[in-house]
Amino acid sequence: MSEREKILSRIREALTLSAAVPGHPQDHLLQVVSEEEAAQHIHEWLPAVGETLEDGLALFAKNSYELKTDFRLVDSEEDLLAQLAEMASGWKKIAIHRGELTDAVCGKLGLPVCITDEGYDASYLESCDVGITQCDCLVAQTGSVLVTARSAGGRALSVLPPHHIVLARRDQLLPDLPSAFALLEERYATNYPSFISLITGPSRTGDIERILVLGAHGPKQLTVLCI
Amino acid sequence: MTTHAQQFSSDADRTTRDLEQRAQIQSALRSYEVARDAHKSAFQDWEAARQTAAEIKWDAVNHLDQYLSEFAEKLQARGTQVHWASNAQQARDIILNIIRANNARSIIKSKVMTGEEIHINEALEKAGFEVVESDLGEFIVQLRREAPYHFVFPAMHLKRGEISELFSRELGTAPTDDPEELTMIARRVLREKYITADVGISGANFAIAETGMISITENEGNARLTCALPRVHIALLGIEKVLPKLRDLALFLPMLATAGAGQALTCYNSLYGGPRQPGESDGPEEFHVVLLDNNRTHLLADKEQRDALHCIRCGACLNVCPIYRNVGGHTYGTTYQGPIGSVITPHLRGLQDWKHLSNASSLCGACTQACPVKIDLHHHLLQNRRNAFTENPAWREKLTFKLFRLVMNQPRVYLFCVKLSRLIQPLHRFVDGTRLDPALGWTKTRKLPKIAPQTFKEFWQNRK
C-alpha cells in the first residue's frame, strides 16, 4: 500500500464515527448553513461597504490611508503620466510588464526598463527602483489589490523592487472580498494562473516589540494610481 | 511525574517570577486585543461568520478523504508533485530527497510551523545544507538557536536591545535601538539569500480542494519571495488544512487576520497552484507539496475532540490565555503553545507525557470564546484530564478521592476532622514552608488561610 492509501484509509477508518457540528446540540449531525446559503449571505457578515462607486472609492481611500498605501485618483492618461514623471525624479531604472495601461507609460519615462514578460535576471530586477503593474481588481472593503501571475507580470515584479505601483481603472473597483473571489472564478476557472495574491498595503512587520515597520521584505511603498 | 511535566513546572516557576517579561508580554497582548476588537466590531455579524466558518471546517474535516484526494489530483493535473508522509521521518526524507535530486546548496524558508513539528532545520543542517529562516521573527529566534515563543509572533519575548546585541554578535552590525533599522538589517541580509537560494520551503494556511491551491498568509513578503525566486518550491502542510472551495477564503482570510493579529486583512494572502505555467514570466520549475499526517489521524479518530483539527492557527487562544500570558511560550516545550497546543499535543506526542498541559488551565474558557472556528478548547482540556486518568489512574488521586468521599458522606467524621484540624493548625507554623509541610504546594507562594473558629452551622445555632 502506498503512503497515500495508508493515510486515506486511516482517515476513512477514523471517520466511521461521526462528530457533532460545532455550535449545535451534541449528536446533531446535519449542517445548518449550506455552502450555497453561506455564499449568499457572507457579504452580510463581513465589514459593511456602500452601494455606489463613490462609496467604494471613498472606502478604498480610507482603507489606503490606514494601511499607508498611497492612493491617488487621476483624471486622464496625461495626468497619470504626469504623476509618474513626478515620482520618477529619483529613479534610475524601472521594471514593468506588458499590458494595456502599462504599455501606455512604459517608454515615456525615459528610463531603462526591465520587462518581466521577456524573462529577467533576479538581481537586475532587485536593483530596479520600482515595479509597475496592473491588477485584476481593487477591493474597497479591505483596500486590497488583487494580482495574478498573468495580470501583474509574474510573481516577483510586485514584491521584489522597493516600490510597487499599481495602475488601475475605476471600473476595476469591486465592493468586497466575495466579489473578488467571484471575479477570479469567472475569469480563470478553466485555467487558473499559478500565482494569485491579495495585496493589502505595503509590506510590514511587527516582529520587534510589536512596533509597526514598513518594508520588511517586500515593497516599502505601495502606490495605487486609479484612472 | 514525567520529565516533561517536571520541566514544565520548573520552567513555569522561573518564568512567572520574571515580572519584567510578563509585563512586556501582557502589554503587547493588550494592544493586540484593542486592535482585534476594533476590527471585530467592523464585521456586521461576527458570530454568524464564526458559526459558518466552524461549519465549513466541520465539512472539510469530516470529509477529509474526499477533499484531500481532490486537492492532490487538482495539483497534480497542473504539474505539481504531491507527496504523502505518515510521520515526521518520512516527511524529512521526502524533503531531503527533493533537495538532493536538485543538487541544491542553500535553502530559504518562510514560516512553517509544520517544519518545527518535524524538526526540518536540524535535519537539513545535519545533512550539510544551509537553511535560512526569512520571516523576521523566525530569523531572530533561529539566530538565537531557540524555538519560537508564539506560533504567530515568534520573537515577541525579546526587547530591541537584545535583538540589536544578537545582530551585532552574529551579523557584525552596528548596535541600534531603532526597530526600523533592525528590520532593515534583516532585509539586507535576506535579500541576497532569496536570489541565491536553490530551494524555497514554505508552509500553507489553507489547502483549497476545489482548485488545487495552497494559500499563504503573511505580512512581510518573505513567503512571496520564497515562492517566487528559487528554482524549486516545497510546501509542507498538515492534512487538516483543507477548505472545500476557493470562495471560502472570502470568509477565512479576514477572520484569520482579525482573530490572529487584529488586522482587517493580512498584507499578503497568496495562492499557489503549481510551478511556473506556460506563458508565465517566472516562478519555480518544480513545485512539491508534502502532506503530513504525523498523528493527525489519531486526533481525527477522537470524535469528541475532532474539531481541534478545524484550527486555523490564528493564535487568538494563546493571546487571551491567562496561563500563556504568565508562563510564556517556551515553558510549554511544544511546537504549538497555548490552549490549542495543550489540547493537541497529547494526541500528537502521547497523552501520558503531555497530560500535564491540560492541568495548567484555569478553565476560564477565554480560549473557546476567542476561537474564530469555535473549537471547544476548554472542554477538550477536561476531556484530556479524564482520558489520562481513565487510561492510567494515579493511586494518589484515587486514594485522595476515596478519603474525600468517606469524610464527606459522614457528617460526624467531617465535623471531627474540622475540629481536629483547628486544633493542629497552630502546629503548622513549625513546618511552614519547609519540606515537611504537607501543604507545601500552597505555602510556597501563599499563606495558608486560618481555619475559622466556628463552622457556619455553629455560627447559625449560636446567633441571637
Ligand code: SF4
Ligand atoms: S484553536 Fe482557534 S483560536 Fe486557537 S489558534 Fe486555532 S483557530 Fe485560533
